[in-house]
Structures are given as C-alpha cells and as structure tokens.
Amino acid sequence: MTTTPRPVDGASGAPAIELRSLIKSFPSRRGSQDAEVRAVDGIDLRIEPGEVVAFLGPNGAGKTTTLDMVLGLTEPTSGTAEVFGRRPREAVVGGHVSAVLQTGGLLRDLTVRETVRMIASTYAVHSPVDEVIDRAGLRSLADRRVSKCSGGEQQRLRFALALLPDPRLLVLDEPTAGMDVTARRDFWDTMHADASAGRTVVFATHYLEEADAFADRIVLIAGGRIVADGTTAEIRSQASGRTVSATLPPGSVAESVARLRTVGGVHQVEERGNRVVVTAGDSDTVARLLLLELGGTDLEIVTAGLEQAFMTLTGDGRDARDARDTGDARDARDATTPDEELVR
Structure with a gap:
C-alpha cells in the first residue's frame, strides 16, 4: 500500500x-x-x-x-x-x-x-x-x-x-x-x-x-x-483520574477492599491475588490509605488507560474486555439481545 x-x-x-x-x-x-x-x-x-x-x-x-x-x-x-x-x-x-x-x-x-x-x-x-x-x-x-x-x-x-x-x-x-x-x-x-x-x-x-x-x-x-x-x-482525563495499585499483606485483602470501596471518589476496586487495583479521582488519598493504614507495598500510580476510560464513561466494561481479550468484534455481537441488535 x-x-x-x-x-x-x-x-x-x-x-x-x-x-x-x-x-x-x-x-x-x-x-x-x-x-x-x-x-x-x-x-x-x-x-x-x-x-x-x-x-x-x-x-x-x-x-x-x-x-x-x-x-x-x-x-x-x-x-x-x-x-x-x-x-x-x-x-x-x-x-x-x-x-x-x-x-x-x-x-x-x-x-x-x-x-x-x-x-x-x-x-x-x-x-x-x-x-x-x-x-x-x-x-x-x-x-x-x-x-x-x-x-x-x-x-x-x-x-x-x-x-x-x-x-x-x-x-x-x-x-x-x-x-x-x-x-x-x-x-x-x-x-x-x-x-x-x-x-x-x-x-x-x-x-x-x-x-x-x-x-x-x-x-x-x-x-x-x-x-x-x-x-x-x-x-x-474525562474518565476516572488515576489507577493506584499495591500489594497487601496476606489475609487482609477482603477487609481492605471493603474499606477502599467506602472512600469518596473511588470508582472501582479490583482484587488480583494479594494485589488491589483502585481507580479513583483522588489518587493521593488512596495512596496514603494503602501505604499508611492498610500496609500496602510496591505502590504504583498510573493514568487511566483507554480501556478504563471506556468502562467508566459507558458504564459497561464487558465490551472493552471482550475486545481486548478476543480481538474480534463478532464475539461481542453474538451476545446481543434482539433489541440490542436493532441499535448496533
């Protein structure tokens, strides 16, 4: 070409x-x-x-x-x-x-x-x-x-x-x-x-x-x-601020996740083994909580990616994950309901 x-x-x-x-x-x-x-x-x-x-x-x-x-x-x-x-x-x-x-x-x-x-x-x-x-x-x-x-x-x-x-x-x-x-x-x-x-x-x-x-x-x-x-x-920048992740002490993840979800400005909390990933508007507050109160280590703060923006702004993370994982839009369309198919 x-x-x-x-x-x-x-x-x-x-x-x-x-x-x-x-x-x-x-x-x-x-x-x-x-x-x-x-x-x-x-x-x-x-x-x-x-x-x-x-x-x-x-x-x-x-x-x-x-x-x-x-x-x-x-x-x-x-x-x-x-x-x-x-x-x-x-x-x-x-x-x-x-x-x-x-x-x-x-x-x-x-x-x-x-x-x-x-x-x-x-x-x-x-x-x-x-x-x-x-x-x-x-x-x-x-x-x-x-x-x-x-x-x-x-x-x-x-x-x-x-x-x-x-x-x-x-x-x-x-x-x-x-x-x-x-x-x-x-x-x-x-x-x-x-x-x-x-x-x-x-x-x-x-x-x-x-x-x-x-x-x-x-x-x-x-x-x-x-x-x-x-x-x-x-x-x-419109979507969800930054993503903060840290490794938590073994046995404390469930309790820490429950607490993180009560913090103002937190959009999403994911568990990945002993590591948690938090999407929030105020990354500084989340970082302090993870390090000083929840015993977190290996802290990382990054700007939200396009996938996270897609999930936050549309309120539907499934399509973003499907597109990333399969690389094939047909898989997502196969799951549409009749009315969804009308409005693709």
Missing part, C-alpha cells in the same frame, strides 16, 4: 459531517406494540475535512445506526444529518462518500481484478483500477477468485471498491476485521496518507488499541448519546 494518494478536493468549505439533534427510534420487539427503542438519542456532532475519527461504544450504543444515517441508508426520526453540506444520499450519489462494511457486496466466482473492474464500470468517473488495487495492497492477489480470499483479504477488496470514486469521506465499519497485524498496520498507514491528502476517515471499531493508535479523535457513544469526544488523552 505505497501508492501516494491524490489531493482530495475540499473546496466546498462545509464540514465533512454535521449532525444536529439526531434521533432514530425503532419499534420494540418486546412488550407493547407502542414501545420504541431509541437507538440514537439527540446526537450533535461536527467532523471537519481531513480528520480521522473513531466511533467507540458498547453493543447497542447506536454507532452503526448513526453511520447508517450518515450514509443515507436510513432516515432520522428527527434532527438532521449533512455530509459536505448535502443530504447524505446526494453526497453518496455524487461520489463524495464511500463505505467499507463488514459483509456483502462481493461475487465469489469473480477474481479480485474482475470485481474491481465491474464496480468501476458503474461510475461515470473513477480512479484507475490498477491504482486502487495497489493502494489496497492487492496486487499479488489480483487474479485470485474472491472465494479463495481470506476474510481479511476480502475486507481489503471492499476497501479497494470504496476508493474507486475517489471519495472525500470514507466511512468504515470494523474495517480491519479478519486482517492480521501487518495488514492492519499497512491499512492504517494508507488511511493516514489519505487523511493527509484531505480525505476524511470515520470508523467504528471494537479494537481499543486501534482507536488509540490511529484516530486523531475519539467519539465515545453509549445509550444513543455522545458521552465523550476528544483525543485519547482528553478521553482519559
């Missing part, structure tokens, strides 16, 4: 994405027929051209529903969504927006090159076929049938197809699912080169490390609302 991207036209001066009081509701599958699930609950968001923005949030947070409205795949219940000052469908039809989704859109019996050529024929103007194949890192796979490509290779093919109209905005839903570490790194090198050329990149991901490493900005969504918006460092 070494081809240098051409500068992206940004002449309109309008934001890449502007969402105002955006609401989307669906009929509930449970209980009263009049009940609704509010997937997106009043989102206001402005993304400027050239930004690389990650959408993070637990299952059912409304990330995918929000992106669907940005792509014009579904209409808001109320509020407005604009892409480069246009209605989303107008921006898509005009070739200003492309998307890389996780599934669908590929014919298994065609080769990679045949697939790109076929989709290119549907555009009045498009980037050269060989150029997008190179940019997606598919040159060595160009004559391979889609059915013989791995999941990560098929995802790179979807990326190549998204580049054909030379879009000003790329919307990516779990873009590196199935890619190995090297392919993932190459993919994001390409994305940052594109952003430097003026292209806007917005992606939803369950990989916290990916958002931390590659996004300029993180938008954290929970319950259909934006609960945090900023750089990784800003998200961490």
Whole structure:
C-alpha cells in the first residue's frame, strides 16, 4: 500500500459531517406494540475535512445506526444529518462518500481484478483500477477468485471498491476485521496518507488499541448519546483520574477492599491475588490509605488507560474486555439481545 494518494478536493468549505439533534427510534420487539427503542438519542456532532475519527461504544450504543444515517441508508426520526453540506444520499450519489462494511457486496466466482473492474464500470468517473488495487495492497492477489480470499483479504477488496470514486469521506465499519497485524498496520498507514491528502476517515471499531493508535479523535457513544469526544488523552482525563495499585499483606485483602470501596471518589476496586487495583479521582488519598493504614507495598500510580476510560464513561466494561481479550468484534455481537441488535 505505497501508492501516494491524490489531493482530495475540499473546496466546498462545509464540514465533512454535521449532525444536529439526531434521533432514530425503532419499534420494540418486546412488550407493547407502542414501545420504541431509541437507538440514537439527540446526537450533535461536527467532523471537519481531513480528520480521522473513531466511533467507540458498547453493543447497542447506536454507532452503526448513526453511520447508517450518515450514509443515507436510513432516515432520522428527527434532527438532521449533512455530509459536505448535502443530504447524505446526494453526497453518496455524487461520489463524495464511500463505505467499507463488514459483509456483502462481493461475487465469489469473480477474481479480485474482475470485481474491481465491474464496480468501476458503474461510475461515470473513477480512479484507475490498477491504482486502487495497489493502494489496497492487492496486487499479488489480483487474479485470485474472491472465494479463495481470506476474510481479511476480502475486507481489503471492499476497501479497494470504496476508493474507486475517489471519495472525500470514507466511512468504515470494523474495517480491519479478519486482517492480521501487518495488514492492519499497512491499512492504517494508507488511511493516514489519505487523511493527509484531505480525505476524511470515520470508523467504528471494537479494537481499543486501534482507536488509540490511529484516530486523531475519539467519539465515545453509549445509550444513543455522545458521552465523550476528544483525543485519547482528553478521553482519559474525562474518565476516572488515576489507577493506584499495591500489594497487601496476606489475609487482609477482603477487609481492605471493603474499606477502599467506602472512600469518596473511588470508582472501582479490583482484587488480583494479594494485589488491589483502585481507580479513583483522588489518587493521593488512596495512596496514603494503602501505604499508611492498610500496609500496602510496591505502590504504583498510573493514568487511566483507554480501556478504563471506556468502562467508566459507558458504564459497561464487558465490551472493552471482550475486545481486548478476543480481538474480534463478532464475539461481542453474538451476545446481543434482539433489541440490542436493532441499535448496533
């Protein structure tokens, strides 16, 4: 993926994405027929051209529903969504927006090159076929049938197809699912080169490390609302102060944990054998208690990481742990309830 991207036209001066009081509701599958699930609950968001923005949030947070409205795949219940000052469908039809989704859109019996050529024929103007194949890192796979490509290779093919109209905005839903570490790194090198050329990149991901490493900005969504918006460092500072850990004398852990949980400003206390890990706004108070009153040793104080910020701000640590431990968003989605599946 070494081809240098051409500068992206940004002449309109309008934001890449502007969402105002955006609401989307669906009929509930449970209980009263009049009940609704509010997937997106009043989102206001402005993304400027050239930004690389990650959408993070637990299952059912409304990330995918929000992106669907940005792509014009579904209409808001109320509020407005604009892409480069246009209605989303107008921006898509005009070739200003492309998307890389996780599934669908590929014919298994065609080769990679045949697939790109076929989709290119549907555009009045498009980037050269060989150029997008190179940019997606598919040159060595160009004559391979889609059915013989791995999941990560098929995802790179979807990326190549998204580049054909030379879009000003790329919307990516779990873009590196199935890619190995090297392919993932190459993919994001390409994305940052594109952003430097003026292209806007917005992606939803369950990989916290990916958002931390590659996004300029993180938008954290929970319950259909934006609960945090900023750089990784800003998200961490909003979340939960610092994490204080220490080793306690054998036999005293349970009693010490119970006491720590009564201290004001303590958000979470974890037991790890004889070691406790405390997340708190006032780390100095916790440190003094651990050292002077509870007999703690090997004290360590660190700023909360992105995972801890995710857990604190969304109130749901399960998805963060699943994403870290499995590296695969599909495991988390398999556990969704019917109403959660409506509002991914």
